[in-house]
Amino acid sequence: MSGSLMMFLGFILVTLGITYWAARRSSSAGAYFAANRQIKAWQNGVAVAGDYMSAASFLGIAGLIAFFGYDGFMYSVGWLVAYLTVLLVVAEPLRNAGKYTMADVLAYRLSPRPVRAMASLSTLTVSTFYMIAQMVGAGALVALLLKSSGISFRSAVIGVGVLMIVYVVFGGMIATTWVQIIKAILLMSGTVLLSILVLAHFGFSLKDFFNAISHVTYHDPKGALITKDFLQPGLRFKPPYGALDLISLGIALIFGTAGLPHILVRFYTVPDAKTARHSVVWAMVLIGSFYIMTTFLGFGAAIIVGRDFISKNGGTNMSAPLLANALAGSVFFAFICAIAFATILAVVAGLTISASTSFAHDFYTNVIHRGVERQPGEEVKVARITAFVVGAIAITIAILLGPNANVAFLVALAFAVAASANLPVIVLSIFWKRFNTSGACWGLGIGLLSSIVLIMIGPSLMGAGKFFNHAPIFPLENPGILSVPLGFIGAWLGTMLGKEEPQAEAKWTELEVRANTGLGAEQATVAH
């Protein structure tokens, strides 16, 4: 395993070098939070892909397909289609109307303090759930891989946490962007190599590959040998609630991405809306190619490694690394593990910067100090302290949850919360003139509350042997089908019950012009 240790250290050294380089350029707020808005389209596109393809994508989807076949591939489809919501609806108005965070768009014409306080709460909630999931994944992965070097789950989690704090505290958005870019390139190369090896295993015959998928064998818990066609839908989403759960998951996936704070902040790093648009397209090309290749990773692991072996050697999340080991031996295995580690580290850095930016910019400056930065540099200083605190909290919770916590469940929670709380208010504040402060607060509040409560009373946490030993009250794992409409209804109801805000409606014209023409949008600054 010393090979993988070397590769980890290599990645860490390169990224720390970047952080050192970026730290010297990240003195101003524009540089720290938005990389001076000088990131190019392709760079931002690759960075969005890097931010997005987390442990859930690389390790999680491969595992789901390896165990449940076609149904696992549904995650791949939803996670790409989601980018059309970002491209067509959210990215350009957001770039033109905002400055550093998602809440900027909401605060544009609504009363800033309550709206920013709620938006900051939901940003911190989404980012923390997402982050804990990544840290648990990283800890489990590193601890398993480096077992021989005596690194425990706990020290692995602390190591990941400390590194991510260093990137974000010292390097800000410039360092985070370059960490994402390097990670995305590594992840894509690893996935392409792995896919080619899978195809080579079948003599580069797609026909043989798909034939093999239709006869996957494994043993059920009772020890009976089972042969299944893994292309057949329904191995995971079974009656009576499977179809509804699939639809619910689909809603959370395609509407959640456009509400993920760490993805949205990336559009502030580019000079204008046109570049934001082009960066989404770059991201879609990369992310789409990656998710198509999960076909080879997931089904490849099902056929070549097999469910039985994976269950006994680290569980579903280890499917892709075990496939690498089976195909090309321990050096390639180490390489793939190092990539998985880099993936997690980069996503955690992206999450930390969006959470700390939101706290510093939305909550500290705009809610507590009513939009006045008392001394220059205060906002950046608060963000750096927040990054440290958020990191420490995520490390603690990840250690408390332990290596066996259900990582996919936490990520799904983050998507459902983003789709239910953030998306409705973003869309309505851009497209509905009558929308007001009370609507935004109700929408964020009801979306946040309903998605979290429905998950808590659903089968992920309730049932025999689960967190609550009680039959699930809500039958679906994913709350999207109910909580997303509730978020919209809450926003609508809040608007209707609240007072009309002539000022918000007057500023509508301004927002409409600004969002559509870029007049008055934040400009790129020249770095020295």
Add this chain to the structure above:
Amino acid sequence: MPAAPTPAKPASVSAPQGPSQWDRVAAMDEFRQLLKAKAVFVIPATVFFIVYYFLLIILVGYYPKFMDRKVLGPVNLAYLFALSQFFVSWAIAWLYVRAARGFDAHAAHILGRLGKGDK
């Protein structure tokens, strides 16, 4: 690194002349036409991708037997339909980027007129 396209005078939110600028743009016929042109593309495209996506999800969820029909050797309808989602998404993105070139030119024209002090 290409210098950011800076308009003659970047308007800041707090600039006193700001609102009048925005009102002047909002009053232009060209601006209404731009909004309409965008809506004509974005609304049908959004409706189409949402319908196309949920068609897959609903068919897979409620009609797994139908979707399991082998249509291309060992490959079934479910997989081909799922795969098509990627290409359809890319195609919509490509069409949008093409259409948006027109929107950008349109917006630049509007801002140009504003720079010349309208009429």
